[in-house]
Amino acid sequence: MTARKLAAGNWKMNGLAADLVEAEALAKAFPSPKVDVLLCPPATLIAPMSAKVGGSAIAVGGQNCHAVESGAHTGDVSAAMLADAGASYVIVGHSERRTDHGETDASIRLKTQAAWSAGLVAIVCIGETLGQREDGETLDVVGGQLAGSLPDDCTAANTVVAYEPVWAIGTGKVPTLDQIAEVHVFLRAKLEDRFGAEGAGIPLLYGGSVKPSNADEIFGVSNVDGALVGGASLKAADFGGIIGALERAE
């Protein structure tokens, strides 16, 4: 099975209603993209963004969900609520949430299952810190995160894995192509070992300072099936450049 290609934008804690023009512009620029395209705005914009891009090829996703469907969890949002607002994906276990909110592999595994229960595709994030890379622990760290964060029922349809070196996020620093290749080959082998043919089809995204100017070379790396993009997904012109690069890599 070959993994489908996905360009995913994570707006993080950025975006007001006025910024939905960027999503509209993207939908107009890519009426029928050759790859899957996703925008994950803050929770407040999921419903209005879904309304704006409804009927287009742009999917909308959340940036996090709670592990249970409803209840006394003030300030949290469930996967069912995201789906109800128009989301079809949710990012889980982003390093910013692992750091800011103490999320663990175990809690991310539960969130992934919650996402599936609501009919959402889970984008599970993993990645090493700079210290871990410098200590030669990268493969041990991402292998452990992958094993611990993914439930047993992963399929090519319900799961995406995003490799995001923490030190490359928002810094302008990008691993070498060889470093990206080493991790992606390793992750693909782990996915195939555990999930067989389904593991071969789970999209493996790279994330960390992806821009239109470096997207072509990153998408040329074996086993890179797309990108999880932060800053460069906020403007349609920038994200469009990245989508175009992924289309060329098809």
Ligand SMILES: O=C[C@H](O)COP(=O)(O)O
């Ligand atoms: O979720 C996206 C990543 O954290 C990458 O962010 P960035 O593209 O701003 O480096």
